[in-house]
Amino acid sequence: MKALIKFSLHDYLRSHKYFPPISTFIILILIYYSYRPNPIIDSYAVTAMILYIISAWLCISVLSLDPPVQRQLMVLHIGGENRYYLSKIISVLLISIILTVYAFIYPIIFGMFDESVTLTIGLVSLVNHVFLSILGISIASLFSKIITENAINSYGGLALTIIISFAALGVYDALPSYLKNIVWIIPPATSTQTPLINWNGENVLDLYLFPFIWIIIYSLIVLYLFIKLAKRIQK
C-alpha cells in the first residue's frame, strides 16, 4: 500500500490538479485571519469546516486520476481492490493532514489569537480538523469518478450534499417531530460546532463528545459503502 500511496501523491503533484483546492484553502485561511485578535475555539471550528469542503474537493480530484485500465492494473499489482481504494483514501487524508497543520500553526505563528493556545484546546481543535476532513473525504468518495462517471453529477451531487450538511440544524427544526430522525442520514458536518462554541476549553470531559464519535462512525459507514459500491461497479 505504501508504494501506491507514494505513487498517488507523486502523480497528483505531477497532475497540478492539487493547485485549485490547496490554493483556495490557503487563501481562505489568510482571509479569515486578516484581522486580529480572534477567539481560538471559534476560529478553529470555522477553519475545520473549510477543511471539510476542501478535503471533499481533494478526494474527488485524487480519485479521478487513474484511468479505468490503469486502475485495473494497479488492483492486480497491489493484490486487491480493498488495498487500492484504501491507499487512495489514505493519500487524500495525508494531504488533508498537511492542510490541518497549516490551519493550526498559521494563526499561532502570526499571533492571530487573543490568547495563547492551551494543549487541551490545541488537541481538540486538531482532532476536529482531522475528523471533519475524514468526513469530507468519505462523502466525496461516493461522488467520485469511480462511482459517478458524469462530472456534472459528481461535483453537483457533492455540492448539494455539502449544502444540505450545513443546513442540517435548520432542516431538523423545520421537520415535523415524526420525521426528525431523517437528519441522521445527513452528514454531521456542523454537529461539533455548537458543543465547541459552548465549551469552556479547560477540560475535555466538559465537552459533549458524542458528535465527534458520530462523525467517525458515519465516515466509516460511508467509506465501507464506497468500497462495496466501487467493487461492484468496477467488476
Added chain:
Amino acid sequence: MEKLVELKNINKVYANKNVLNNISLTINKNQILAILGGNGTGKSTLLRIISGIERPSSGEINYPNKNIKIGYVPERFSKNIRFTPSEYLYYIGMMSGSAKDYLTKRIDDLLLLFELDKMKNHRIMELSKGNIQKVGLIQAILNRPNLLILDEPLSGLDSEAQEELVKILVELKQQGTTILLTYHESNIFESIVEDTFYLHDGSISETASSEKESIKLLIVRNVNKSIFKEWDGIFHVEEKGNQLYLYVTVKSSDVILSRVLQLEGSIEAVSTVTLDDMERML
C-alpha cells in the same frame, strides 16, 4: 500436466446481454495458448476474468497455486501516464512487493531489451503508441509472472517489435511462464501457439490444435436453421437464400453431416476453411 487455472461454467452478463456462456476450460502450466474469435465475442472479458480483474456473473474460477503471479497486458494501455517508464515501472514493481535492488536492475534490463532505454527519461504520455504498448508489456513481465495474459498484444507494434515480442514470449515460456493471448489478423503467433480456444458468441466451441485448416464449412439445404442452436461443435450458422452455411469444427463435422442427412436435409458442399477465412466471410 499441472493445472494453473481452471474455469467452471463461467457466465458474464452485461446490461442483460450474455457476453460469456457457460465457459469451462483448463489452462495447464508452461503452455502458450490462444483464444481466438471475431470482434465482440467476449475474448477480452474472458481474459479479464482469468486475470482476476473482472468477476464472472456466475461460475467458478480456481487457481490451484494460491501464490500465482499474473501479468496482464490490456489491449489499450493508458496513454496519460505522467511518469517516465523507469519511474512508472519502479512504482508498479514496488506495489507487487519486489525488492528495490532487484527492480532497478530488472527495469534497466527490460528497457534495454525493448529498446526503450533511450526514452527512459521521457514521460510515458510523450511516447509513441508502439512504445507505450511496450511499457504495458514490461509492467506485465516485470515480476516474472507464472501466467502472462496478453490482450491483442500486437496492436501498435511495428513488425520488428512484433518479432521481438514472439522471441520474448518463447523465452518466457522456456523460463516456465504460461502464456495466454488473443490476436487476430496476424499469423505471427501461429508458430508458437500450442493450443487454441475458439470463442464464438460467448461460447467456447472446442479446443483445437493450432493448425491453419481447422474449420469445416458445410453448405446444406432443407433443414431449419433453429435446430442447430442446440448442437455441439458449431461456430456459426448463416442463411444465404435457401442454403445454410455451417461453420463447424473438423472433429464434429462427420456427426453433423450424418445428423443433417437423418433429418432429410441435403448436403450441397463440404470444404475446409481457415479461421481467417471464416472471419472474412462473416
